Amino acid sequence: MAAIIEKRNLRDFDWLTAFLAVAIVCFGVWQIYNAQPTETYWSKQIVGLGIALIAFAVIAIIDYRRVIDAAPVFYIFGLILLALVLVPGLGVKVNGQQAWLKLPIIGQFQPSEFVKIPTVLLLAKYFGARKAGTLTFKEILVGAGILAAPVGLIMFEPDAGQAMTYFPLLAVVLFLSAVKVRYIALTIVAGLIFVPLAFWVGVQTGNIKKYQIERVNVILDPESADPRGFGYHTVQSMITVGKGGLSGIKGDTETSQSALKFLPEPHTDFIFAVTAENTGFIGCISLLLAYALLLSRLVAGARQAPDRAGMLVIMAIVGGLTFQIFMNVGMVLGFLPVIGVPLPLMSAGLSAVLSTFIAIGFVISIKMRRFVN
């Protein structure tokens, strides 16, 4: 029996998805090196990839259904971690955000990256179990509640960027749980009205901080933005991207935007700008195509998922990844505000790589069991 599973596992293991993910990380390591050749971020990222691959393999082999069954436990555990981040002495403050947790042995990590996974699992468990038919209002409220707990804790850090990445998870799950199309239309219309309104109210009441207003203004009118103040990140990022041209700068790393420190956070949030500078339009398009291919593989997996919960897990991951890629690259290309969202698989950071690989591990696990039922 075990031998059969082993054999089937190997046959059904999605090598292409795994290869794509690893390839993107390796490409990212090269860009991290380009961004900060004198620092050790790139070698740490390789170590991170190693750890991530182990976790990935373990998750892929474990039957995802058992994990989904245990989702509430993971979820509670995740919330505890998020709460611990806020405890003075345990949480570490970087750039004004208390988003990191420093624990003995394990070291420093960012719980908000990992808690997405139990959140997705719990959503999948709840919505996967329900019977066919349109969503009830109560069901929507439960979904919103599952999301609200971690998002609320993350907003205390405060890390608006990370908090935002949670919303597409719920959105996708609700969408696929037969929420009525007119509700979706209503939500979009309401969003178009209420987001600017909320922004305006926030500005008027002072709840939205001045730097956040400026970051939005920069996007609306980059030419007249203050290139040394709040517009700095956006302007420098656009210069860096544009400078790459068709095929990148090739060599001459000493005068690169990151080497001269014109580009801020080059190895993390602005890694795509570094990629653009070094590999040009050709490199960037190749990377976007790789993402597109990876997402296609994931969606294909969702279509083959053995059960509803599995399908929801994969599609939530697809939604989360797509949203993060779009927010991050949109920011780098200067048409979305500067919000600290890492680029999946590219940005330096163990937490982000690990959580992404765990997510992909689930996808592979689900795909491997597509014929088990």
Added chain:
Amino acid sequence: MKLNDQAQNLGIRVGTIQVIAFVLLAILGVRLYYLQVVKGEYYSDKAENQRIRMIPIPAPRGAIFDRNGKLLVDSRPTYNVTLSNEPIKKIDVTDRLEDYSRGLNVDRQYLIERINLIKKQPGFETMVLKENASIQDISWVEAHALEYSELRVELQPQRFYPLGKTLAHVLGYVGEISPKQLEKPEVIEKGFRPGDIIGKGGLEQQYDEHLRGKPGYRKVIVDSRGRVQSEIETVEPQAGQDLVSTIDLDLQLTAEEQLENSTTKRGTIMAIDPNNGEVLAMASAPSFDPNAFVTRIATPEGRREIANYYTNEERPLLNRAIQGRYHPGSTWKIPESIGALQQGAITVAHSNVACGGGITIGNKFTRCMGSHGSPPLSYAITKSCDGYYYRLALKMKIEGLIEMIETFDFDKRSGIDLPNEKISQTPKSWMPSVVKREGKWSDIRTVYASIGQDTVVVTPISMLRAVAPVGVAGRMFVPHLLKEFKAIGAVGEEGDPNYVPAKPSFGFDRPEPKIIEMTPEQNKIMLDGMWGVVNGGGTGAGIKINGFDIAGKTGTAQNSSLNSGGAQDHSWFVSFAPAYKPEIAVIGLIENSGFGGRHAAPAVKAVYETYLAKHHPNLLNGQQIAKK
């Protein structure tokens, strides 16, 4: 799981998410194409502009020496505290003025003016806030490097005038190019930029192009905070050429000392070599300290000092030798006499004209200082007989005087190599307005003009230039201060795009002298008269030097315009020596001091004595022995 089994169009919904994902990625791709392919060049230039900086390396400005190699002007290394333009475009530095003012000990008002200037002229890369920074200033800037990253300390050679007020009018001073100057097309053409140091006034301005040299630069790569990361290339500056002037510092110091010791301490003394036009001394009092404009311009005291220079009624900034205009009084009689001889109003054989103790024009009697009968020309010069010249001028008519004025270039600049020389005013320039106002040119104006009054106001330099030719057979030279510019070597390798060729040594491009036509007999009669002024019991008899005969002419010019407050006459003496083979010509003017023979002549004598001590010490000793 069969998606189609579901009643919720699940397959379509999954497909919708996939399409949305692809559309979002496609949007990113389109934006990438726009930034990298369409506008790649634009951003590439932007990136280059923000990382490449040209840091100018100032060229050492040429020094200025006197004719014997004594240093008159030099540059010394100093540190400037500068304000970078880039950061202050965005930060409001007006809040920091108080701190700058305290930390650097600079006048607050001055800082406000500087900041306003930098805002009006976006061409500034950096602007000097304080020149000649002290160790305390430098350490203050260093200590606040993080707080005030817009402040820097830069090494800059600074102009230094070791002699202070001495020769100030001749040397001029240097300063930052003014916004007004920067608007001139010829200035823009030469590549001047805001903040550049240029000569202002005097030789510094006249020969700025040669003194300034060619600045070099360092082309560097800077990081986002403006710190230099690496150097692309360095182009060394070519130093300015050293200027050797014709000035003899010893004569100059004597001349200035004489003015300083004069009754009014206002006036000018100028000495030239009549054989070639070289200016040996040019003193103007009161004077100013050029260092005030260079080293003290940022301090409150220095700014008051400069303001005083501009508002002071005694006008210390005026170079009286070339910018002051005075009635010449009787000194005017020298060129006038030559004009009369040239025009035939008198001849060598018949030069007598009646004195009459004065003249009556209409019902107004204008008197002579004495009663000289009907003297010959040389005697009229020696005794400075006004009556003689009243009648001589009436004989020449105003047309004759104007012809003389043209002969001696009183209607032109002398052509000296100094900026802002004034042109004398004479009956020639006054004629049109006088005739328009009074209907005609009346005889009384001709009479007044004959003794250098009324419509005659001349610059001391034009008078000296007109009189000096009497001693050198009528050769009238253009006075000049440049003796030689020293050669300077090339910079860089030949064929290099930044190669700056060597500059050769060169002197003053001296035009041929204008010849004042005189027969030897005419010349002699003039010389005899001028010799007699000092050596024949004339109006300048008090300054006779044995063995070194001075030929000269006194002048005592009334100035009706200054009558209020009982302004005294201007005292003139114009001369050369030795009388029959002159080596040096000297003019002296002491404002409002009185009689020419009493004030200007002794001051001029002191200059001759210094000259003798240097060139003919035996003569001076002999005289002193004779005195004993």
